[in-house]
Amino acid sequence: MTRSNPKRTSPATGTPPTRTRTAAALLATALTAALVAGCATTPRAGGDDSVNGSLKPRARTGPVLAVKIDNARAARPHTGLGAADVVYVEPVEGGMSRLMAVYATKLPPAVGPVRSARQSDLELLRQFDRPVLAFSGAQRKLHPLIDRAPLRAVEPGEVSGAYYRGRSKRAPHNLYLRPRRLVRAAPGAGALEATGFRFGPAPSGGRATVSRTVRYPAARFTFTWSAARGRWLVAMDGRAARTVAPATVVVQYVKVRKSRFRDVLGNHTPYPQTVGSGRASVLRGGRAYDVVWERARAADGTRFRTRDGRRVDFAPGQVWVVLARAS
Structure with a gap:
């Protein structure tokens, strides 16, 4: 469990943050997001852009979406995890685990439960080209590192309608994301190639x-x-x-x-x-x-x-x- 920053969303309540940024920085972020969304094209479901459907994916057309996902017993079963192209399993405090799901070829209607970020996430995500990171809360001292990282970080309250509370689980295990509120279209499997993910025949041996x-x-x-x-x-x-x-x-x-x-x-x-x-x-x-x-x-x-x-x-x-x- 992390300590929440009063200037950002609390993982337990989903209270909108009041991040202190300059007007110029906000304008630059908005313009960047608009340009990315405008250049993206919707991949064919299960077609040539899909990791499941092709060994020769087309070039990427936008950022991948990475979502930090709760993996406590109370958070299961997960929503939207089966649609992820890559699922990272990470150790966290108390010997427990968290998941980070990366979406490149398709975007499910909802993903979650969403939980807090860690410092190691920033290093892991440097492999991707300016990804969008969806998470809920982080330690106060970690926020400056997140803001300086080469990614677009989006917490609850920053994009209208992106996050919502489900009714089937109790807080803090009931916060969900609508991915298309953050990324208009999946960039395609080509977005995974630069990270070293190659799909093809099995090697000999084993x-x-x-x-x-x-x-x-x-x-x-x-x-x-x-x-x-x-x-x-x-x-x-x-x-x-x-x-x-x-x-x-x-x-x-x-x-x-x-x-x-x-x-x-x-x-x-x-x-x-x-x-x-x-x-x-x-x-x-x-x-x-x-x-x-x-x-x-x-x-x-x-x-x-x-x-x-x-x-x-x-x-x-x-x-x-x-x-x-x-x-």
């Missing part, structure tokens, strides 16, 4: 794998291969997540250090370092491939290669990237 479990101190994710569906079935904390079934799962082992931010109980916020290099395991087609990941700079995409240097492609469809602590 080992047959029926199931894989990744554990955090207070969270557990199990991926079980379904030959009938050609997808990995996801279970969170032992309970099936029926709205998602990724084609590829990447377990990316990273260094996790303490950030300089703490929660209200004084616990340091974990900072998974996604710049650098390390080992990873790519699960696709019922097989596991031991690979190496590399990302030299924050602005670079993450490259996945076999140990002899060959590029590793992903199966067409949703990709989950689980950030696990390197041993």
Whole structure:
């Protein structure tokens, strides 16, 4: 749990923020958003622009939308998560997890529940070209870093009608986003290419794998291969997540250090370092491939290669990237 900034939205109440920006900065933001929206084109559903439908996506036409999603038990089942092209699983305070869903080929009617941002999100999102980040609240000292990051950050109250409270769950697990209020059209799968996400045939080798479990101190994710569906079935904390079934799962082992931010109980916020290099395991087609990941700079995409240097492609469809602590 993060401490809310009185100048921004409270994660519990959704109170509109009063961010202090100059009139010139607001005007520049509005003009930029209008230009992006005007240049975007709507992709064909399930057609050539879709990761699920093509191995040769067209060039991107706008920013991706990234949404921070609550993953507490009370927040499940999620809404709109199955439409995401990429789902990042991140460690947070108390050994728990949060999700960040990235939308490039399609925009669902609603996404959520939406929760707060972390410092490590800013580094992770540098891979994308000025993405839109939807979140609800952050620590007060983190807000200046968010404002300086090369992205468009949108909290509740900043865009009319973008966020709303659902009735099926209790606050703070009931805040949802209408994506088309922030991004008029999905940019297409080409927006993923610069990040190192390549879709194509499976590499040779690998080992047959029926199931894989990744554990955090207070969270557990199990991926079980379904030959009938050609997808990995996801279970969170032992309970099936029926709205998602990724084609590829990447377990990316990273260094996790303490950030300089703490929660209200004084616990340091974990900072998974996604710049650098390390080992990873790519699960696709019922097989596991031991690979190496590399990302030299924050602005670079993450490259996945076999140990002899060959590029590793992903199966067409949703990709989950689980950030696990390197041993």
